[in-house]
Structure formats: structure tokens, C-alpha cells
Amino acid sequence: MSSYAVLVSPSANRVYAGAAAALTIAELAVLGETVLAGRLGDAHQEEVAGVGYVTFDGDLGAAGLAHIANLSTAFALFERTDDGAFRPVRLDRLHCLDDDLLTILKYQGKTNEVFTKLLINVTVLGSHSAGRMLTDRLRVLDPLCGRGTTLNQVLMYGWHASGVDRDAKDFDAYAAFLRRWLQDKRLKHTATVAKLRRDGQTLGRRLDVELAISKERWAAGDTITVSSALADTRATAEIFRSGSVDAVVTDAPYGVQHGSHGGGGVRRQPLDLLAEALPGWVSVLRPGGAVGIAVNTRTCPRDQALALLANAGVEPRDTAAYRGFEHRVDRAIERDIVVGVKSE
Numbered sequence: 307m308s309s310y311a312v313l314v315s316p317s318a319n320r321v322y323a324g325a326a327a328a329l330t331i332a333e334l335a336v337l338g339e340t341v342l343a344g345r346l347g348d349a350h351q352e353e354v355a356g357v358g359y360v361t362f363d364g365d366l367g368a369a370g371l372a373h374i375a376n377l378s379t380a381f382a383l384f385e386r387t388d389d390g391a392f393r394p395v396r397l398d399r400l401h402c403l404d405d406d407l408l409t410i411l412k413y414q415g416k417t418n419e420v421f422t423k424l425l426i427n428v429t430v431l432g433s434h435s436a437g438r439m440l441t442d443r444l445r446v447l448d449p450l451c452g453r454g455t456t457l458n459q460v461l462m463y464g465w466h467a468s469g470v471d472r473d474a475k476d477f478d479a480y481a482a483f484l485r486r487w488l489q490d491k492r493l494k495h496t497a498t499v500a501k502l503r504r505d506g507q508t509l510g511r512r513l514d515v516e517l518a519i520s521k522e523r524w525a526a527g528d529t530i531t532v533s534s535a536l537a538d539t540r541a542t543a544e545i546f547r548s549g550s551v552d553a554v555v556t557d558a559p560y561g562v563q564h565g566s567h568g569g570g571g572v573r574r575q576p577l578d579l580l581a582e583a584l585p586g587w588v589s590v591l592r593p594g595g596a597v598g599i600a601v602n603t604r605t606c607p608r609d610q611a612l613a614l615l616a617n618a619g620v621e622p623r624d625t626a627a628y629r630g631f632e633h634r635v636d637r638a639i640e641r642d643i644v645v646g647v648k649s650e
């Protein structure tokens with residue numbers, strides 16, 4: 307067993323204010339009951355020389371450290387020696403593209419990128435693909451993808467990304483951004499936008515992108531794909547092949563007016579949308595795949611969201627670790643994460 311201390315990134319502290327350490331502890335707890343079962347002790351918040359850390363004991367090895375490296379809030383990791391010194395531990399993240407892929411686009415309604423990474427991590431960790439997340443190119447669908455924060459984080463991991471959104475402005479903005487970014491970075495790619503047709507009907511449009519992280523990878527055919535659809539999310543099962551994605555990860559509408567979160571005007575019930583859309587989302591999940599949804603518990607209470615998951619045929623992950631993610635965003639939004647797994 308070694309003792310470790312994680313320094314939480316300043317960006318996570320900015321997003322979560324006082325909750326960054328608690329969310330880091332919850333994410334570590336999910337690691338401790340999934341891929342690092344039996345190798346990770348409980349984590350705690352601790353102040354050392356006036357600076358806050360999240361500390362834990364673990365028997366990690368290289369693969370364990372690689373999982374810790376991808377913790378959504380990790381800025382730096384130290385191993386604590388017997389005499390109390392902090393020895394820096396190298397963090398080899400999955401990240402295979404420049405970070406500005408996540409930060410350039412700024413717009414109202416964007417899901418914070420640190421939170422998006424947390425949501426992806428805890429969903430995939432809950433799935434039966436968790437053991438492959440450091441080695442394989444998984445496929446993740448965000449069926450309410452907006453301007454692509456989830457898609458971009460999935461690309462950062464070197465995984466395949468799929469998305470659906472019905473907002474044409476969001477679809478066009480994401481397509482334009484991704485093409486421009488790939489050109490600016492001089493990454494080999496192809497990108498096409500075409501009509502999305504099913505059974506002789508036009509459902510909307512689709513963006514298909516294929517890229518590689520280097521010329522050598524492109525030449526070797528080792529590519530990453532993005533396919534995003536402009537369509538209603540309730541048509542997901544008609545757009546993507548059944549059983550084709552490892553995880554469905556999404557930030558559901560919060561049921562408050564954009565731009566008036568402080569006022570908290572409730573616009574529509576996100577529960578209705580989830581009830582109608584979930585069966586289609588679950589059908590494109592492979593057996594053992596997981597669905598993870600960020601919800602505003604003010605308009606979409608946790609127990610009701612979990613009941614919807616169960617009704618759609620996915621078993622809720624509702625252990626103490628998965629119950630540790632609720633946090634305040636503002637006066638109208640208490641955000642939580644619900645995760646469920648499709649049986650094999």
C-alpha cells in the first residue's frame with residue numbers, strides 16, 4: 307500500500323466551488339468499486355501546508371495509476387513518503403489531442419467540460435467496457451449533444467463519438483467548429499454533411515468525420531470517427547445501429563429557461579423527454595453498456611430518473627459511490643448523475 311495525494315485542478319475548483327473535493331472523492335469511490343476494486347482505500351479531504359488535497363491509500367501499479375491520471379479533477383498526483391515528503395507521480399492521461407478542442411467553443415448552455423469528463427468517466431466505469439477504457443477505442447453516444455462538449459471529450463480520449471441534437475444552430479456550429487479545428491491543427495481527416503434519410507423520409511442531416519491523430523496513424527487506417535445527427539433524440543434507434551455503443555452519456559435539459567437560471571422559471575418536464583427517449587437510447591447500447599445522465603434534481607428527482615432507467619431495461623447503479631455526485635450549480639439547479647447498465 308502507498309499513500310497518495312491528488313491536487314485538484316484550479317478549473318474544477320472554479321466550476322464546483324466548495325464541492326470539488328467531494329466530487330473527486332466520489333469519483334475515486336467509483337474507481338474503488340469498479341476497475342480498482344480492492345486496491346483503493348477511502349479518500350479524504352486533507353490540508354497539507356495550507357493547501358487542500360484529496361488523499362488516499364492504494365495498491366495501484368501502472369494500470370491503476372493510469373486510471374487515476376484520467377480522474378476528471380486531477381491536476382497533479384503525489385506519492386507520500388514515510389517522512390511526509392511529496393514525490394510527484396507522472397500522470398499519463400489518455401488525452402491524445404490538444405486541450406483547446408474542449409475550451410475554444412464558449413456559448414450559453416454549454417455543459418462544463420470538467421463535469422462532462424466526470425460524467426463520461428463514471429458512466430463508462432459502470433459499464434462492462436470499463437476494463438477496456440485504457441486500451442480500446444470505445445464508442446460513446448451523446449443523444450442531446452448540443453455543440454459537442456461530450457463528443458469532444460470522447461475524441462480527446464481517442465474514442466469514437468456519436469451525437470444527436472435537434473437544434474440546427476448547434477449542429478451547424480459544431481460541424482463548422484470541428485472542421486476548422488482539424489484544419490488548424492493540420493490533422494488528416496474527411497468531413498461530410500449529408501441528408502439523413504430513413505425509409506424514404508428525410509429525418510434531418512448528418513455529419514460524418516473521420517480523423518487520425520497523426521499522418522502515420524492515418525496511413526495505417528487507425529482512425530477515429532464522429533457521427534452527429536440533426537434530428538429529434540426520440541428517433542435515435544432509427545439513426546444508429548442497435549447494440550453499437552459502449553455508453554450513452556448526456557446532460558439532459560434542466561427544465562429552466564436559458565439565461566434566467568437565477569429566476570428558475572420551469573419550462574418543461576425533462577422527465578417526459580427521458581421517458582420517451584430512453585428506450586431508443588438503450589436499444590443502441592450494447593449489452594453490458596451503460597447510460598449516464600446528468601439531471602437537475604429540482605425538475606427531475608433522482609428516484610424518478612432511476613425508475614425511468616429501470617423501466618427502459620437498464621439496472622440502476624445506486625451504490626454509495628454513485629450517490630455521491632449531487633452538487634449545487636445555482637439557485638435553480640441541483641445537479642446529479644444517474645447511471646444504469648444494460649444486462650448482458
Ligand SMILES: C[S@@+](CC[C@H](N)C(=O)[O-])C[C@H]1O[C@@H](n2cnc3c(N)ncnc32)[C@H](O)[C@@H]1O
Pocket residue numbers: 415416417418449450451452453454455456470471472473476537538539540557558559560579
Ligand atoms: C443541456 S443541453 C446539452 C448541452 C451540451 N452538453 C453542450 O455542452 O453543448 C440539452 C440539449 O438537448 C437538446 N434537446 C432537447 N430536446 C431535444 C430533442 N427532443 N431531441 C434532440 N435534442 C433535444 C437541446 O437542443 C440542447 O442542446
